[in-house]
Amino acid sequence: MTDYVKTLGGAEYHWCKNCSKYPSYIAERTTIRPEEHLCDECLANEGGDDCN
Ligand SMILES: [Zn+2]
Structure with a gap:
């Protein structure tokens, strides 16, 4: 399962560590x-298959 995360006050979601x-x-x-x-x-x- 992928976690989509946001920083405090951030505008974008990230899921590649x-x-x-x-x-x-x-x-x-x-x-x-x-x-x-x-x-x-x-x-x-x-x-690009480069999401860890
Ligand atoms: Zn990102």
């Missing part, structure tokens, strides 16, 4: 994929 913008402090967590505000870098990593 190797994303350079992955929050160190997680303010919000959901297992349901949000329909918007998805991180560009996580999306790119996911497409």
Whole structure:
């Protein structure tokens, strides 16, 4: 199961722990994929099979 996380006051959801913008402090967590505000870098990593 994937966790989609957001930093405090953050606008985007991250789900690749190797994303350079992955929050160190997680303010919000959901297992349901949000329909918007998805991180560009996580999306790119996911497409390239590089999402850890
Ligand atoms: Zn990200």
